[in-house]
Amino acid sequence: MRWRPSPEALRLALPVMALAALLVSVFVMRPNVMGYNGLHLLFKLGIPIALATLAQMVIMSVNDLDLSMGSFVSFVACVTATWLVDAPLIGALMLAGAIAVYAALGMVIAARGLPSIVVTLGMSFVWAGLAVLVLPTPGGTAPGWVAAVMGARPALMPVGIAGSILIAVLAHLLIMRSSFGVLIRGVGGNERSVSRAGWSVLLARGAAYATAATFAVASGITLVGLMTSADANIALRYTLLSIAGVILGGGEFTGGRVSAIGAVVGALTLLLAGSFLTFLNVPPDWQIGAQGMILILILALRLLLVRLERRGARA
Amino acid sequence: MEAATGGAHNIRAKARTIREREMNAKTLMLTSVALAFSAVPVLADTSGARIALSNNYAGNSWRQAMLTSWETITGPAVAAGIVAEASAFTTAENQATEQAAQIQNMILEGYDAIVINAASPSALNGAVKEACDAGIVVVSFDGIVTEPCAWRIAVDFKEMGRGQVEYLAGVLPEGGNLLEIRGLAGVFVDDEISAGIHEGVAQFPQFSIVGSVHGDWAQDVAQRAVAGILPSLPELVGVVTQGGDGYGAAQAIAAAGRDMPVIVMGNRQDELLWWSEQKAANGYETMSVSIAPGVSTLAFWVAQQILDGKEVPKDLVVPFLSISQDTLDASLATTPEGGVANVEYTLEDAVAVIDGAM
Structure with a gap:
């Protein structure tokens, strides 16, 4: 028997190769990046982006899309930079309340069959408004323990890389290996069969949204740890970045087909693409376009791989 | 070496x-x-x-x-x-x-x-x-950063707002009603300039602010906002602004058929052009201030x-870069169309x- 890689591994191969290719190009262009310090700077902002991407991935695994991700992470950042410093207990309660709101949203969406895009788009304005209420002018400070963790310099590898690997493994175990993960991916794959098997889709969706909110809260907290302060618009671009990261990492909009490791790799690839373009001296006006081109290129390659996969299955 | x-x-x-x-x-x-x-x-x-x-x-x-x-x-x-x-x-x-x-x-x-x-x-x-x-x-x-290790070249936005009221107190010693046009809500600069204007009004109590709208530093937005609030306002002697909104305010006030108050301008070319036309037509007097x-x-x-x-x-x-009645023509000549002095x-x-x- 010939060994054939599993479809899952094949799916993951592309984002990993894209990340490696970008990394090698950056190393060739700027050899001084290759040290500990260079990698530290290059991947520093990776942890919050990876966490936001995982949050989006959990939402996408139940066939929904969260358009409020950026403003929610911004809101969390504002709470972290103010209440979590001055009154940690109240701050923690506020964040727990935000997670509960997410769970309730998931259940409302499930119970009333609402389009998640519309609900979360509406919520994005609520979160943005709350963020401005919490922190009207930019400022605040990072809680000491967050700043200490994010500013740590582990001996073996920079905190950005170590943290990303840790997050990817934990999320993989939760979403791909646990029965909870199977359940929520099942909701995305075939809702009816999940409910016929005796599970409550309502609770499953609520749990998925709560899990996503937990990842997003972690993203906001780590972001403040890196930036040392917050403002109400700090993470707005995470909405699009997180969706692009999931797709880049081999996830799909429907069918509960997601990959936790892929999502983290996708997020880091997008992060690296920005540096890559700066090092290439691509004018800023063209950078968004160029980033889009990288995305299209990788997605085109994926389509090709999917076709190969199908041909392999037929043979 | x-x-x-x-x-x-x-x-x-x-x-x-x-x-x-x-x-x-x-x-x-x-x-x-x-x-x-x-x-x-x-x-x-x-x-x-x-x-x-x-x-x-x-x-x-x-x-x-x-x-x-x-x-x-x-x-x-x-x-x-x-x-x-x-x-x-x-x-x-x-x-x-x-x-x-x-x-x-x-x-x-x-x-x-x-x-x-x-x-x-x-x-x-x-x-x-x-x-x-x-x-x-x-x-x-x-847009400065607060990290102590960095150098800051800051603009005293508060003083920019206060100075407008001081100027108005010079040309309108008896005071009167002012309309305030603010910038983009939630932005630090908007808060600062507005705080300065209110400081100025406290310093020259013959003035009172009777209305306040957000013009978002854009002429079209300012024009709409001013046109909307005008019918509810008493007679105005002055309009205090943040730049990029003076021309829109003038258009709205002219369209309403009111007497033209002293509108403080913000160095935009369209504002300077309107000012110089008014100056030629009826000797209109004001000042213009913004950051170069x-x-x-x-x-x-x-x-x-x-x-x-x-x-x-x-x-x-x-x-700041201030333009007065005397320096208007020279500033207008060097400001590109659609640009800023x-x-x-x-x-x-x-x-x-x-x-x-x-």
């Missing part, structure tokens, strides 16, 4: 010494001041230096003029060998996280100085600290001077600003 042995390293070491010197005892202050005054710009010192501009936004006429000024001044400076490179980078989405990543890339690129117009006064502090730790000189202007976009060139020279070893205070205040700084101007702050 330093450039011959690889200037970048020496300059970074020099920047570090400056910082250490700052942190050190006050006894050193006297000697450093003396040094600064005796220092003649030595070209060889920064000829290997690379300076980057990190800009968060380019979506209005002011920012476009700012970037053009940067090019006009740094182009010849690079050609003359004063610095090796002065590239401008603008983030596409006006986001602090994006700009923090951009600054990190600049650190990796090994720039000697980074000049910043920041998306947020505090959210870039992590990245700015990282740059300082790498021995990079960081100069922020207009060329402040980016001041930041460039300040960075160059710091790299050159000059002792520069951490906080500099940039003067501007001043670009030379090395000598920058040295004068620095010495003035010592």
Whole structure:
């Protein structure tokens, strides 16, 4: 028997190769990046982006899309930079309340069959408004323990890389290996069969949204740890970045087909693409376009791989 | 001689010494001041230096003029060998996280100085600290950063608001009702200018603000907002503004058939043109005040001077660009259509600003 890689591994191969290719190009262009310090700077902002991407991935695994991700992470950042410093207990309660709101949203969406895009788009304005209420002018400070963790310099590898690997493994175990993960991916794959098997889709969706909110809260907290302060618009671009990261990492909009490791790799690839373009001296006006081109290129390659996969299955 | 042995390293070491010197005892202050005054710009010192501009936004006429000024001044400076490179980078989405990543890339690129117009006064502090730790000189202007290791070229927006009311008190000693046009809600600059205006009204109590609208620093928005609030307002003697909204206010007031109050302008070309037409027609009198976009060139020279070893205070205040009845024609003639009145700084101007702050 010939060994054939599993479809899952094949799916993951592309984002990993894209990340490696970008990394090698950056190393060739700027050899001084290759040290500990260079990698530290290059991947520093990776942890919050990876966490936001995982949050989006959990939402996408139940066939929904969260358009409020950026403003929610911004809101969390504002709470972290103010209440979590001055009154940690109240701050923690506020964040727990935000997670509960997410769970309730998931259940409302499930119970009333609402389009998640519309609900979360509406919520994005609520979160943005709350963020401005919490922190009207930019400022605040990072809680000491967050700043200490994010500013740590582990001996073996920079905190950005170590943290990303840790997050990817934990999320993989939760979403791909646990029965909870199977359940929520099942909701995305075939809702009816999940409910016929005796599970409550309502609770499953609520749990998925709560899990996503937990990842997003972690993203906001780590972001403040890196930036040392917050403002109400700090993470707005995470909405699009997180969706692009999931797709880049081999996830799909429907069918509960997601990959936790892929999502983290996708997020880091997008992060690296920005540096890559700066090092290439691509004018800023063209950078968004160029980033889009990288995305299209990788997605085109994926389509090709999917076709190969199908041909392999037929043979 | 330093450039011959690889200037970048020496300059970074020099920047570090400056910082250490700052942190050190006050006894050193006297000697450093003396040094600064005796220092003649030595070209060889920064000829290997690379300076980057990190800009968060380019979506209005002011920012476009700012970037053009940067090019006009740094182009010849690079050609003359004063610095090796002065590239401008603008983030596409006006986001602090994006700009923090951009600054990190600049650190990796090994720039000697980074000049910043920041998306947020505090959210870039992590990245700015990282740059300082790498021995990079960081100069922020207009949108300044609060991280103590960076230099700040700040604008006294409060004074800009207060000065408007002071001017009105000069031309309208008996006072009266004012309409306030504010900028973009939630932005630091809007809060500051408005606070200054209210300070001014407290200082000159013959004025009272009877209405306030948000014009978003854009003529069309201001025109709509003013047209909307006008019917509910008593007679106005003045309109206090934040720039980019005076022409729209004038249009709305003219359309309502009211007497034209004194509208403080904001140096935009359409505002100056309208003012000069009114001045020719009926002797209309007002003033215009804003920040010159060329402040980016001041930041460039300040960075160059710091790299050159000059002792520069951490906080500099940039003067406003005011246009009066007498200077209107000259300013209008030099302002491009659709642009903003501007001043670009030379090395000598920058040295004068620095010495003035010592």
